[in-house]
Amino acid sequence: MQSGTSGRIVIIGGGVIGAAIGQSLVSRGQSVTIVERGVVAAKPGASGASAALLEPLAGAHPELRDTGQRALARLPGLCRDLLADTGVDPQWSRPGSMVLVSRERDATWLRSVRIPMFHEIGEPVEWLTGYQARAIEPAIGSHVVGALRIPSTQSVHAPAYVRALIADVTRRGGVVLTDTAVTGFRRDGRTVRAVVTSSGEILCDRVVIACGAWSGQVAALLGDDVPAVPITPQRGQILAIAPTAGAPRVSHVLHGAGGYAVPKPNGTVLVGATHDNVGFDPSLTPEGFRFLGTLAHDLVPGIADEPVRHVWAGFRPIWEGTGPPPAGPLPGTDNVIIAAGHGAIGLTVSAGVGEAVADLLTAW
Numbered sequence: 615m616q617s618g619t620s621g622r623i624v625i626i627g628g629g630v631i632g633a634a635i636g637q638s639l640v641s642r643g644q645s646v647t648i649v650e651r652g653v654v655a656a657k658p659g660a661s662g663a664s665a666a667l668l669e670p671l672a673g674a675h676p677e678l679r680d681t682g683q684r685a686l687a688r689l690p691g692l693c694r695d696l697l698a699d700t701g702v703d704p705q706w707s708r709p710g711s712m713v714l715v716s717r718e719r720d721a722t723w724l725r726s727v728r729i730p731m732f733h734e735i736g737e738p739v740e741w742l743t744g745y746q747a748r749a750i751e752p753a754i755g756s757h758v759v760g761a762l763r764i765p766s767t768q769s770v771h772a773p774a775y776v777r778a779l780i781a782d783v784t785r786r787g788g789v790v791l792t793d794t795a796v797t798g799f800r801r802d803g804r805t806v807r808a809v810v811t812s813s814g815e816i817l818c819d820r821v822v823i824a825c826g827a828w829s830g831q832v833a834a835l836l837g838d839d840v841p842a843v844p845i846t847p848q849r850g851q852i853l854a855i856a857p858t859a860g861a862p863r864v865s866h867v868l869h870g871a872g873g874y875a876v877p878k879p880n881g882t883v884l885v886g887a888t889h890d891n892v893g894f895d896p897s898l899t900p901e902g903f904r905f906l907g908t909l910a911h912d913l914v915p916g917i918a919d920e921p922v923r924h925v926w927a928g929f930r931p932i933w934e935g936t937g938p939p940p941a942g943p944l945p946g947t948d949n950v951i952i953a954a955g956h957g958a959i960g961l962t963v964s965a966g967v968g969e970a971v972a973d974l975l976t977a978w
């Protein structure tokens with residue numbers, strides 16, 4: 615295969631970051647090919663594994679926080695349009711969230727430190743007593759003394775959201791190649807002329823590396839003169855509880871006890887996740903089950919005896935460099951962008967990263 619059209623942008627990686635960038639670019643009439651070595655949003659890629667709780671990033675690095683706010687503002691309309699235009703339902707909802715605390719000193723910290731951070735970005739929040747929190751969320755424990763409620767927290771079904779973005783890319787004339795691994799690059803000095811894949815070469819004008827935890831490996835295929843990209847994998851194990859009729863209903867995203875519970879429109883509640891620094895080992899482990907079981911018991915005791923439907927794992931892409939994760943030109947090259955390393959908030963910022971990288975590429 616040797617394919618290419620003038621102006622074509624090749625995006626490597628069919629996770630949420632690659633899909634969001636592709637969707638933003640095709641919406642502006644750009645010519646895009648997405649290359650994914652497996653199927654889009656497949657585990658152990660992070661996007662297929664994600665809990666997809668989408669919360670304002672109050673207190674984060676200002677650049678990341680602003681990208682998050684841009685993404686969250688765009689998301690309701692984007693999901694509505696994706697459903698109408700592609701028929702794929704991202705299962706968008708706005709459940710709101712609560713940060714639960716069981717010690718008075720944690721309540722004091724939330725009220726004096728965290729609440730002003732939300733006010734700073736114009737996000738209304740509300741303080742609830744333990745009694746008020748339990749009245750809304752009967753699955754939480756009697757040890758909860760207070761809760762910070764964030765009404766604007768959104769959620770999607772992560773794999774469905776990525777599939778909807780990809781469907782929109784193809785609907786608008788973009789090309790999506792699955793089961794196609796990028797194995798190298800053909801360069802002319804600092805400029806990449808073609809992306810080499812398991813199915814042949816793809817001619818390109820510009821390249822985006824959006825390979826999540828694998829982005830450092832893919833960037834290394836460019837050669838030794840391109841500085842190493844410090845992104846490492848972090849395994850997250852997570853489970854879905856399917857409460858039976860009569861069990862207390864969870865309606866908010868709940869934070870506490872070192873994790874979260876995320877209710878989905880189909881009634882399941884995701885409880886996660888572990889932070890395992892074990893390289894690219896996708897195993898589910900007894901220690902992971904122990905962590906998740908304890909978390910469910912401490913965070914949502916009212917449903918901790920309900921059936922587990924599914925347990926899975928994915929690799930968060932962890933940016934080990936300074937500043938926020940990269941979403942811009944790759945040093946040592948003239949026409950390569952890197953957009954990766956968004957750790958535990960990649961779903962949250964994806965729609966903003968997509969717009970920012972499309973802005974950059976449109977002006978380039």
Ligand SMILES: Cc1cc2nc3c(=O)[nH]c(=O)nc-3n(C[C@H](O)[C@H](O)[C@H](O)COP(=O)(O)OP(=O)(O)OC[C@H]3O[C@@H](n4cnc5c(N)ncnc54)[C@H](O)[C@@H]3O)c2cc1C
Pocket residue numbers: 626627628629630631632649650651652653654655656658659660661662663664665666667668794795796797824825826827828832849850851852886887927928929930931953954955956957958959960961962963
């Ligand atoms: C358990 C868990 C829970 C999470 N919960 C949340 C959450 O609630 N909210 C939130 O905002 N974020 C959450 N995250 C983080 C979020 O999922 C990630 O930050 C985000 O999905 C990263 O997307 P990505 O596209 O960069 O990477 P990925 O989704 O990993 O996609 C990278 C893609 O690149 C492909 N690829 C790799 N090498 C090649 C190659 N050589 N050729 C072609 N393709 C290649 C891979 O197959 C993969 O599909 C969670 C992550 C995990 C693991």
